[in-house]
Amino acid sequence: MNAKSAVQTVIAIFLVSSLLWPVVKYISNKYSGIEPVKVSLYDxxxxPACRQFVKDQLGPAWRDLHDIMQVEVVAYGWAExxxxxxxxxxxxxxxxxxxxxxxxxxxxxxxISRQGVFIKLTVCFMSEESEPLPPPFVVARKCAHKVGAKQEWPAIKRCATSLEGEQLLHEAGVKFHSLKDPEPTWVPWILxxxxxxxxxxEDLKSVVCSTYQGQxxxxxxSILAKEDLPSTTLSPNDLNNQSSVV
Known part of the structure; x- marks a missing residue:
């Protein structure tokens, strides 16, 4: 093998290794018994604060870290x-x-059986910024078609205009009010x-990265390296923006 061929072989091995490493890492994590980080969002x-969190924190975190995250969203809050x-x-x-x-x-x-599609629909729905906001069903239908839930949309709409939806929302309320130690005092409330x-x-990505126990x-x-930089995100105690008990 001449020098040129040897260099080409080394480059080829490097490129193949670079492409395969994420796959190997994913398989290693998946079958090592390491649990994903469970993010529970009560909103x-x-x-306004919930919508900001979903748009600025949950959406980007899911985009970059979905392989190591399990997300639960419970939409109820201070409803009665x-x-x-x-x-x-x-x-x-x-x-x-x-x-x-x-x-x-x-x-x-x-x-929606696919968690990723549900999260993307949630992010899309809560990131709508038109003024005034269109009716909820208009936004939800648009988002369902955008994120790949067009097939599920008729069932979602029927559910949300029926006793099924009322029962599901009631169950969300039961789950929200069951939270103790500590009890929620604002939303978004994140576990x-x-x-x-x-x-x-304030920084969901760094929390997920630092919590995950696997590779x-x-x-x-690079996310964790930015932890010490000043944050411009509103504090969880900024009650001017958050929705607190009233």
Whole structure:
């Protein structure tokens, strides 16, 4: 083998190794018994701080770290409900559209089996910035078609206009009010592996990277290197933006 061939062989091995390493790492993590980081988000669909978190933190974190994340979204917050002969009547902190939005998200969670598609729909729905905001069903339909849930949309819409949706939203409320030690005092309320975590609201990526026990994605070192930089994100205690108990 001449020198030129040897160089070409080395370059080829390097390129193949670079391409295969992410696959090997994914398989290693998947079958090593290492659990993904569980991110539980308790929110309201029209809460300004919740929408900011979903757009600026959850969406980018899912994009970059979905291989090591498991995400649960519970859309209820400070809603109130009144039992009826059949179903429930809901009142929400940010008005009737929020109740509808919460129910749409709970129905989407029920009828979309692919977690990634559900998360993308949630991010799309809560990132809508048109002024004034279009009706919830208009936004949700657009997002369902955009993220690959067109087939599930009819079932989601039926659910969100029926007793099924009312029951799902009621169950979301039961789950929210079951949170203890500590009880929620604002939303978004974020748990990391079952424990409330203030920092996750400001820098979800770094929390996920630092919490994960397996071989981290290649992007994690650069994320963690930025931890000491000043943050311009609002503090979880900024009650001017968050939705607190009223």
């Amino acid at each position: 309201e669909s029209y809460c 409900e009144t039992p009826l002969d059949t179903g429930y009547n809901f009142t929400c902190q940010h008005g009737p559209d929020e109740c509808t939005g919460n129910m749409i998200l709970e129905c989407a969670k029920e009828h 990391i592996n079952g424990k409330q975590n203030d920092k996750a609201e 981290p994605p290649a992007i994690c070192p």
